[in-house]
Amino acid sequence: MGDFVLNVNGAHVRVNASSEETLLSVLRNRLNLTGTKYGCGEGQCGACTVLLDGRATRSCLVSAESAAHAKIVTIEGLEQDGKLSPVQQAFLDAGAFQCGYCTSGMILSATSLLHERHNPTEEQIVEAMEGNLCRCGTYPRILDAVKRASRSPVQGASR
Amino acid sequence: MSRRDQPVLELGQSSSPGRPRSLQLARRDFLKVLGGGLLVCLTRTSAWTQESGRAFGGHELPKDVSAWLHIAVDGQVKVFTGKVEVGQNIRTSLAQLVAEELKVPFDAITMIMGDTDLTPWDMGTFGSRTTPTMGPQLRIMAAAARETLLDMAAQRWHVDPTTLTAAEGRVIDPQTSRSFTYGGLTRGEKLVKTVSSEESLTPAPEWKIAGTAVPKAEGRDFVTGKHKYPSDITRPEMMFGAVLRPDGFNATLASLDTSAAEKLPGVKVVRDGDFIGLVAPDAFAAQSALAAIQAKWNVPAQPSNQGLFEYLKNNPETGRDDGPQHVSGSVAQAMAGADLKVEEQYTVAYIAHAPLEPRAAVAEWDAGKLTVWTGTQRPFGVRDELAEAFHLSPAQVRVIQPDMGSGYGGKHTGEAAIEAARLAKAAGKPVKVVWTRSEEFTWAYFRPAGLIEITAGARRDGTVVAWQCHNYNSGPAAITTPYNVANQLIQYHAAKSPLRQGSYRGLASTANHFARESHMDGLAHAAGIDPLEFRLKNLADPRLQAVFQAAAAKFGWGRLKSTPERGFGIAGGVDKGGYVATCAEVEIDPDGKRVRIRRIVQAWESGAVVNPDGLRNQLTGAIVQGIGGALFERILFADGRILNPHFAQYRLPRFSDTPQVEVVLLDRKDLPSAGAGETGLVGLAPAVGNAIFAASGIRLRNMPMAPQSGMQGESNTQFRS
Ligand code: FES
Ligand code: FES
Numbered sequence: 082m083g084d085f086v087l088n089v090n091g092a093h094v095r096v097n098a099s100s101e102e103t104l105l106s107v108l109r110n111r112l113n114l115t116g117t118k119y120g121c122g123e124g125q126c127g128a129c130t131v132l133l134d135g136r137a138t139r140s141c142l143v144s145a146e147s148a149a150h151a152k153i154v155t156i157e158g159l160e161q162d163g164k165l166s167p168v169q170q171a172f173l174d175a176g177a178f179q180c181g182y183c184t185s186g187m188i189l190s191a192t193s194l195l196h197e198r199h200n201p202t203e204e205q206i207v208e209a210m211e212g213n214l215c216r217c218g219t220y221p222r223i224l225d226a227v228k229r230a231s232r233s234p235v236q237g238a239s240r
Numbered sequence: 241m242s243r244r245d246q247p248v249l250e251l252g253q254s255s256s257p258g259r260p261r262s263l264q265l266a267r268r269d270f271l272k273v274l275g276g277g278l279l280v281c282l283t284r285t286s287a288w289t290q291e292s293g294r295a296f297g298g299h300e301l302p303k304d305v306s307a308w309l310h311i312a313v314d315g316q317v318k319v320f321t322g323k324v325e326v327g328q329n330i331r332t333s334l335a336q337l338v339a340e341e342l343k344v345p346f347d348a349i350t351m352i353m354g355d356t357d358l359t360p361w362d363m364g365t366f367g368s369r370t371t372p373t374m375g376p377q378l379r380i381m382a383a384a385a386r387e388t389l390l391d392m393a394a395q396r397w398h399v400d401p402t403t404l405t406a407a408e409g410r411v412i413d414p415q416t417s418r419s420f421t422y423g424g425l426t427r428g429e430k431l432v433k434t435v436s437s438e439e440s441l442t443p444a445p446e447w448k449i450a451g452t453a454v455p456k457a458e459g460r461d462f463v464t465g466k467h468k469y470p471s472d473i474t475r476p477e478m479m480f481g482a483v484l485r486p487d488g489f490n491a492t493l494a495s496l497d498t499s500a501a502e503k504l505p506g507v508k509v510v511r512d513g514d515f516i517g518l519v520a521p522d523a524f525a526a527q528s529a530l531a532a533i534q535a536k537w538n539v540p541a542q543p544s545n546q547g548l549f550e551y552l553k554n555n556p557e558t559g560r561d562d563g564p565q566h567v568s569g570s571v572a573q574a575m576a577g578a579d580l581k582v583e584e585q586y587t588v589a590y591i592a593h594a595p596l597e598p599r600a601a602v603a604e605w606d607a608g609k610l611t612v613w614t615g616t617q618r619p620f621g622v623r624d625e626l627a628e629a630f631h632l633s634p635a636q637v638r639v640i641q642p643d644m645g646s647g648y649g650g651k652h653t654g655e656a657a658i659e660a661a662r663l664a665k666a667a668g669k670p671v672k673v674v675w676t677r678s679e680e681f682t683w684a685y686f687r688p689a690g691l692i693e694i695t696a697g698a699r700r701d702g703t704v705v706a707w708q709c710h711n712y713n714s715g716p717a718a719i720t721t722p723y724n725v726a727n728q729l730i731q732y733h734a735a736k737s738p739l740r741q742g743s744y745r746g747l748a749s750t751a752n753h754f755a756r757e758s759h760m761d762g763l764a765h766a767a768g769i770d771p772l773e774f775r776l777k778n779l780a781d782p783r784l785q786a787v788f789q790a791a792a793a794k795f796g797w798g799r800l801k802s803t804p805e806r807g808f809g810i811a812g813g814v815d816k817g818g819y820v821a822t823c824a825e826v827e828i829d830p831d832g833k834r835v836r837i838r839r840i841v842q843a844w845e846s847g848a849v850v851n852p853d854g855l856r857n858q859l860t861g862a863i864v865q866g867i868g869g870a871l872f873e874r875i876l877f878a879d880g881r882i883l884n885p886h887f888a889q890y891r892l893p894r895f896s897d898t899p900q901v902e903v904v905l906l907d908r909k910d911l912p913s914a915g916a917g918e919t920g921l922v923g924l925a926p927a928v929g930n931a932i933f934a935a936s937g938i939r940l941r942n943m944p945m946a947p948q949s950g951m952q953g954e955s956n957t958q959f960r961s
Contacts, residue, residue, distance in 0.1 A: 102524040110480070110523045115472035116465015118645070120596045121677040125887035128596055156465030169463040176455060176853055179861055180327030181462035182596045182645030188463060207895045214887065216596045217327050217646055218864025219857065220898040 085149045089114065090158025100146045105129045107145035108155060116156035116185045120214065127213030130186035131155050137193035139212075156185035159192070168192045171230035172223070179217035187213050191227045200231055309338065309381055315409045315423040317342065317349045319378060322362025322620060323370050324354035325643040326651075327861075328917045329854035330370045332457040333450075336851060337375050340442055340450040341382035343406040344422070351457070354619045354641030356634075364618035366649060366743060368816040368915025371850060375913055383440045392425050444848035444909035451909075453853035470615035470644050471600035475670035478602065480526040481663040483673065484516040485683060488539030488880025489739075497534040504529045510666040517659060519667040523674075543738040544878035549587050549691040552713040552735040560734035563716045569727030571695070574706035578697025580766045585693050586755035588714055588943040589874035590686040590739055594892060597645020598680035603660035604670040610637045614657040615644035622654030629658050630665070648865070649743035650684055681885035686875055687744035688737060690714020692755035696725075702767045704778050709755070713737060715748025718815040718922070721756060723778040739877060745862070746918040749815045750869060750925060754943055757811035757926030762939060771930065772797055772810055781814070783845055783908075787821040788812050790904050791843035795823035805830060806838075807935025811926035817914025818846040819906075822863075822923025825899075826931040828959075835946045835959045837867060837897070837928055843904040844920060847911035855916055859903045862920030867893045870925035871946045871961040891948065897961070932959065 083100045086093050089112065098107050108114040120128030122141045129140040132154040159166040165173065168191050178184045187210070194201060194209040206227050215223065310318040319338050325331040335349040352358050386406050393411035394401035405412050412419040444451060461467040496516065498509045506521040507529040520526035543551050575581060601614035610632065616622045619639040626637045639657065656673050664671040690713045697706040707725040713735035720730055764774035772792050779785050792798070792810065800808045805828055812821030825839040840863050849855055872891045876883040884890045929940050946959035
């Protein structure tokens with residue numbers, strides 16, 4: 082067991098966990114940040130996506146300890162002063178979910194993409210989001226939401 | 241007057257006489273918490289009784305078949321239903337229907353769903369039954385409540401109730417402009433009243449809230465991560481459970497050593513007959529302890545994909561009902577006289593539901609009462625499973641279904657719930673069990689594989705005269721043909737399935753439509769008639785004709801000519817009250833191998849549309865989900881093991897597989913609303929297969945039609961996707 086500090090959503094939290102325990106497991110089961118989802122545990126579905134220093138990362142593939150030096154942002158950390166981030170707002174406006182289980186991963190992947198690329202083409206969005214599964218098949222609306230967000234004046238700017 | 245027309249309205253803590261005592265108490269406690277107000281109780285209705293009778297084989301009908309709504313003093317309305325929200329948007333659409341009839345703002349409604357202590361008994365959420373059965377139930381109750389409120393106001397004002405109107409949660413007297421809020425009216429009054437409400441339902445053309453694109457209820461919680469899915473539930477002092485799985489199906493334990501696991505801090509191994517599980521203080525420790533268990537299993541020899549379809553044909557399930565045989569005329573005679581004859585076999589593979597949230601449950605025992613939060617489409621069914629497993633009365637078990645990471649027919653059962661309850665009982669603390677992806681792929685159940693043999697004959701002018709169809713194992717849903725054929729013999733044959741199989745979105749409707757609509761296409765080509773024209777020629781049902789015509793018009797059918805690189809196909813059908821026609825455009829690489837679906841136009845009609853936005857979302861989702869089973873999804877198995885229990889090996893539709901999708905809704909406000917969660921899936925596979933044929937001249941009769949690599953023991957396809 083290791084003792085380390087994580088910087089999650091702007092707060093420093095002390096964690097006591099095995100050095101092998103994944104960031105996903107620590108977020109969900111020790112920090113009760115359950116917005117980050119388990120879908121496969123193997124990097125194949127994107128449900129567990131979080132931002133590490135602004136980049137979309139599969140939290141099921143990295144150990145929590147290895148993330149100790151990064152700025153971690155989960156879905157719970159996107160809202161600022163009660164205001165949704167542009168990507169969150171775009172997903173809500175586009176109704177880009179059915180069961181919603183993939184939604185946090187989708188939003189974080191899109192946030193990371195729009196951080197890197199301000200006006201992605203459809204092909205670039207598809208390529209960047211290909212690792213995120215939506216079993217409900219909401220892809221057309223998710224594409225629409227990402228495009229809406231990319232047109233938003235403050236897209237991806239917050240984090 | 242039928243009983244259906246007589247909802248009984250009572251104020252306060254009502255109970256119906258046949259209601260089981262315990263449930264009565266639980267509800268009564270709950271209603272105390274809610275405080276006073278108008279409580280609506282609808283007595284047994286014909287629609288409900290029929291549905292229940294089907295599920296229970298006509299016996300053991302629960303006397304408690306009431307649905308409820310509650311109007312609080314502040315005007316907030318709580319609606320209780322045993323149906324569950326799994327992404328199909330019924331939390332929103334049912335609330336719209338209630339708001340419409342009750343004449344309150346949409347936001348005044350809170351739906352209480354899928355909680356066995358709080359909601360009336362319900363068979364489960366499947367079969368596209370929510371909109372056609374629960375919708376009318378709740379509408380009738382809401383309309384009855386509205387009429388009662390009008391009467392109450394009329395009494396207070398000493399006026400004729402028919403001079404009053406209800407709107408925005410108020411009763412208004414248009415003569416004087418005075419008004420009462422609903423909450424203000426119900427306060428302190430006691431009321432029992434019988435209302436005839438069928439005739440007071442608001443007709444669809446007058447709908448203001450129903451029929452509109454109200455956004456998903458509580459949508460914000462899904463973009464902020466606040467919504468708690470079953471796997472997100474936590475309880476004080478909760479431990480984490482894990483279950484040891486055998487090495488294969490039907491395996492027996494040869495040896496077991498749990499000593500290393502038991503030495504780990506806080507870990508407790510639980511053995512109960514064949515069940516071997518453990519609890520640990522955290523999820524990581526539980527998985528580590530599970531990995532430390534040494535077990536050896538004997539796995540018996542058993543069937544694999546190799547020769548599966550002959551196996552299904554040759555191994556009838558004798559104990560199971562094959563359902564009715566559909567016979568008319570004489571197929572043999574008609575075939576003898578037919579100009580064109582087409583005889584083919586079609587197959588569908590086992591596929592997995594693969595809901596993104598796997599099975600999960602949190603169980604808690606408290607003074608002999610068991611409470612389980614779990615993801616299921618049948619909370620009451622799981623309650624009964626738990627009661628049976630632990631020798632409890634159903635009243636001692638409460639199942640709560642938080643809106644889950646979906647099911648698609650795959651979560652009818654309570655495996656994780658029973659496991660969590662067993663471990664929690666042994667641990668003396670609440671326990672959470674979340675299945676891993678490979679557990680979900682292996683130990684849940686599958687969409688049945690099946691073999692369908694069709695022999696059909698037509699006259700040279702394109703009139704289909706004979707239709708014979710045998711379906712082995714895949715299922716009887718939508719097995720009958722919607723086309724006019726004088727001579728028919730249609731039969732489903734239950735088989736011994738090598739794999740555990742069960743419900744799936746659309747059931748066998750997908751397989752039966754794939755076979756029928758591919759076969760119709762084959763007949764059309766044999767007759768040299770355009771596939772759309774051929775279908776319309778053999779159809780009498782105007783609703784099905786209408787969707788075919790609408791899809792074709794939007795798609796540009798007739799103007800589009802297939803080439804070897806680009807094919808256009810059409811297919812359609814009807815099931816569970818939903819009419820669908822699907823047009824597909826596929827692109828085939830110049831090397832003639834790789835298939836991509838480029839465009840789908842789907843026309844849909846299921847009566848009056850309750851929420852067009854939710855409906856479009858469902859239909860688009862069904863199309864995308866259909867792509868998987870059509871082109872590449874299939875379970876590979878051998879020696880009692882699933883060979884591809886991971887997303888890396890079991891391919892699901894992704895962004896890059898998604899074509900341009902256009903949905904055309906035909907809103908029939910003159911017809912009752914039917915469910916739309918399933919049948920939107922069934923046109924895709926045959927439309928795509930027909931498009932591939934139009935381009936290549938190759939008829940694909942096995943789903944999936946273009947898997948990554950050839951499936952063991954199956955006729956190979958040259959196509960990849
Ligand atoms: S849970 Fe991490 S990618 Fe699926
Ligand atoms: S909305 Fe259900 S998995 Fe995407």
